[in-house]
Amino acid sequence: MRPSKRAPDQMRSVKIERNVSNHAEGSCMISFGNTRVLCTASVETNLPPWRRGQGLGWVTAEYGMLPRSTGQRMRREATAGKQSGRTQEIQRLIGRSLRAVIDMQALGENQITVDCDVIEADGGTRTASITGAFIAMADAIAWMKERELVGENVIRDHLAAISCGVYQGTPVLDLDYDEDSAAETDANFVMTGAGKFVEIQGTAEEAPFSADELLSLIGLAQKGIGELVDMQKRVLNGETI
Amino acid sequence: MRPSKRAPDQMRSVKIERNVSNHAEGSCMISFGNTRVLCTASVETNLPPWRRGQGLGWVTAEYGMLPRSTGQRMRREATAGKQSGRTQEIQRLIGRSLRAVIDMQALGENQITVDCDVIEADGGTRTASITGAFIAMADAIAWMKERELVGENVIRDHLAAISCGVYQGTPVLDLDYDEDSAAETDANFVMTGAGKFVEIQGTAEEAPFSADELLSLIGLAQKGIGELVDMQKRVLNGETI
Amino acid sequence: MRPSKRAPDQMRSVKIERNVSNHAEGSCMISFGNTRVLCTASVETNLPPWRRGQGLGWVTAEYGMLPRSTGQRMRREATAGKQSGRTQEIQRLIGRSLRAVIDMQALGENQITVDCDVIEADGGTRTASITGAFIAMADAIAWMKERELVGENVIRDHLAAISCGVYQGTPVLDLDYDEDSAAETDANFVMTGAGKFVEIQGTAEEAPFSADELLSLIGLAQKGIGELVDMQKRVLNGETI
Amino acid sequence: MRPSKRAPDQMRSVKIERNVSNHAEGSCMISFGNTRVLCTASVETNLPPWRRGQGLGWVTAEYGMLPRSTGQRMRREATAGKQSGRTQEIQRLIGRSLRAVIDMQALGENQITVDCDVIEADGGTRTASITGAFIAMADAIAWMKERELVGENVIRDHLAAISCGVYQGTPVLDLDYDEDSAAETDANFVMTGAGKFVEIQGTAEEAPFSADELLSLIGLAQKGIGELVDMQKRVLNGETI
């Protein structure tokens, strides 16, 4: 029995609210249960130096947690003077994932920076970040299209992410904080709308896992990401979810 | 004529929503027009070393802006590796102001850290932060009182803050970003419920100001802070504003 | 009774010695009682990148305290790896104040950097720094004028600064360290030769202050700064004070 | 055809030389083809503060590349003033993997720090590091056992790692630098002697990958890690390979 009473393959309630920022070219607030992440996409015409002059664009991401997004107040990274290894790992993952669905030639010599700031954390902040970052990025690209800064087909496919894990011997979908802290295995999947894999990261927290368990987790992820992509499509069509 | 069509002594619409965090002992989202700041107060039983063993508490504050809270994306301070001089100046101001209305003996050997994170910026982020931080701190102290961690009268008085400035020759109350960028003089006032001053910071941006102008600004601040303290009282009484 | 036996509106003995550096284009050693600050102004033809190509100059300042300028040795900021929030706050104040009396167009695309290094501290280091920095800057501009690097009227007015405070219930002028540590309220004023305000920073250290107290402090500051500007004029005329 | 002419499921020549350090309690030089990593395991009786008093040990790892281990000289991280995100990601992976096969209770309140320093890089440095780190750690634990600092069964199982990828449409084992730079997909697997998974990290570099491709990579990893574990056993039995 999961602490949240959910069925093993049941995700938390997901909400995505678009256009939550007056300034950003694209933005959304995404919730996976009590986890809430503010995603803003900023369009810049200024590429990093190493990327210039090749006719290609760039997409990058930064991730942060507000100090009291967690049960215990965390030290502010700006005060500590550096981003933790975990933060860097996550923001590298978000950026890499977003780039996997972008046609850099179609984007032209523009940069999109997506900021994912965790307002409240209850497990799954990186997967909520990726799923929301895609919406913010899509809106920023629509903003560019309206201004004829880019043409069609900059985005090749949808992108969403979900965590799975083995909790008390059972493979389950979309771990919340209580499950995540106690899971034997924790895996994050990033997939496209077409059902292909962009990233898989599986870690044995308590005990190494078998090939069979891995296959179960893959199956759960395919189901969950299918649902997330459906939601993304409805949200981008203007539905409220 | 102000860009926002407001009368010279008219504040922007102010909203304060309490209890917006599942984790923090006290929290609110405060808006001064389009400026929105998330304030969370965290209770810690652990004092900084230099404060221990004196029977006194401590209140401190940290301030941050989300990278895209502004019209142009700002560099994330955690990435830059340090807080800017401006950030440090503001968070020192917030902490100093909050301490001015706390009876440290009544607080006992506890620390309250208030985080003020700017979600969206349109001028006046430091004054909104102080006004909201007071609400978050008050709720955290109420939380402590319920658990008998402190007694009565930890808070001596209300605390609120407002900016004033000379804009196109006219003293005006509560500058928004457009006014702030063009003001000849910019001043921030922090005052108590009893109408006493906790902090005054006035800066000639374009032209030095006269004693008469200063007196006008003081008058505007007294009016504005009076209104803010009224709102704080209604909000803490459970009204929705 | 003030610890120094001074009358409430009596400043400490002030001394300004010009041309104390063989290298700097302008320099002075300024003393407010036992507080001594070495101010050097360096002329550079190289503007910061964001300021270039506009036909405007720039004035900036840096502030530091020698480790044993204080009663207890302080940690050297170069060893600590960063300037404290207090240091940054003060050097931003000095720079902003100096800029308020400079005609940037008349200065042309030149930069003046004023370094204020506290040799010995006994309260009022920031106000002594501003008052001395003005002299060093004026001498550097005279140096430029001799070399026809600038024309007339780069400096619009004199600039000086003084602290005031409420000490044991009485408003007093020019706090020394003993008074500063015990003052209920501490305020710093930066004013021009014409008696206009450039900066006001008032802080309730022990108890919030009333509008009446504020007016008294303003009156003291006006008197003190008047005396300082007189001294500056005599010093720049070649008198020894 | 692979640039190295290897068959798709063929690893590079692997060498492990034990006891290459006079100082470290356990050490080896491991080569995967031209990739060479020096692994040293240091036994310390001093645990990190958060781990003390629980009767449990700790294993951690650090990773570095010599500046000219690569084709172009890389900037030295000690000069840059920080470890890159990639370095932190890798050393966190090594440490997490090693901990998965250690009985922390059996280790007692001791810490083992394994340093993996890349002497020469030609792809696969993280998988060579993990495979070699296991040997160094095993020797350090044997050193402790001889001195009766620990009992039996500190190590629960073998641990080795290998990379796989999709190169020109074909799943291949153990990518060298030329393949790694051009691979469509790159995955790293960490597994135990019993054939269970400790970590999976798969990344679509050029194109998202299908479930079928993922299964092929898993199969290759199982074969490769089986061979590596066999070598580890022979090396720990005193054979020279």
Next chain:
Amino acid sequence: MRPSKRAPDQMRSVKIERNVSNHAEGSCMISFGNTRVLCTASVETNLPPWRRGQGLGWVTAEYGMLPRSTGQRMRREATAGKQSGRTQEIQRLIGRSLRAVIDMQALGENQITVDCDVIEADGGTRTASITGAFIAMADAIAWMKERELVGENVIRDHLAAISCGVYQGTPVLDLDYDEDSAAETDANFVMTGAGKFVEIQGTAEEAPFSADELLSLIGLAQKGIGELVDMQKRVLNGETI
């Protein structure tokens, strides 16, 4: 012919003014020609952790240059966020030299920190620093003796330093900035009152030097340091030089 018209074995005019700080337990301003260094010695009863509990004291030094002590303004190290390699090298040298003439057992568990801050630089700042630091340290130890914090004989011998160099083929004593910039060889000597060596650092700037040249430099240093030690003795006896 030296630019300063001095004879090859002639030092610049040396001045030492004691007790120039109100706060420091020992202090002096030392000049070697236009090079001026403020040396303050601070007595602390708090040893660094690694030195505690052995009945031994510690002497350490820090060195800094004011930004405009040089012909071109240098970047402030506190702003740069770190001390340069040169600064660290010099302060390590000063500390090591001072420790060579101290009986650490006689000093007891006390620390003396000597700060050498260059007010004006014209070559030879490190040797002036060492020579002045000895005076400041001696006065601090006298201060301790008066308070019976230490007994007799904490100081074993005098300590002074001088630079020599080969300038246009001629060995010369006490290089000023013009000579230092053009010297073929530059050497710094630290010696005791008894004429023994504490440090020798010789560097070929333009051309490697012969054993004969080295012997000439040693001879010059012996002469110069003899004179400096004489001055130190007179100064500590209360003479004004």
Next chain:
Amino acid sequence: MRPSKRAPDQMRSVKIERNVSNHAEGSCMISFGNTRVLCTASVETNLPPWRRGQGLGWVTAEYGMLPRSTGQRMRREATAGKQSGRTQEIQRLIGRSLRAVIDMQALGENQITVDCDVIEADGGTRTASITGAFIAMADAIAWMKERELVGENVIRDHLAAISCGVYQGTPVLDLDYDEDSAAETDANFVMTGAGKFVEIQGTAEEAPFSADELLSLIGLAQKGIGELVDMQKRVLNGETI
């Protein structure tokens, strides 16, 4: 009697293995007894900005110790976030020494960076580094000559370094760690093939040293460096030593 039973003027066994790196333009592994240093020389066509456009080349060096190159594991400098003062001192010494034997005009606008990484430390790491760095640099320059990037006579002379010290009252050559820790005096000499001095650094560790002792150390260094230069010549002629 030396701990190693060596005669006072006897060096440890020295080995130099060339071309140990697949990537570096020049490289060697050098051993002085148990001290082993990997030296790699990297040719870059990119000069530091301040050196450009003068028709002159540049040679620089960096130094590092692997964390477990020492008896106790040292903290990794990349983790600590900065190079220690000792590291900077040593790498500045190596670079300065190498530059003393290079004709910068003949090198042209190219840079050579020599990395000296200590694999195992047993005293004398800086002198082994300099001696090995010369070989790596010489091979990198030969590599450039083959590609006609430079002409003849870039290298003016050989360069080698050795330590000497006074150990239990006796001047001895080439201190190992046991001797170095206990020596009264420690000196490092860098000399050319022609027997001229490039650097001398002598430090009294326990007791100031006399002019006679200094002369003995100089004599030992001359002997030792003569032997090292002979070895360098044989190695560069292709002999294995």
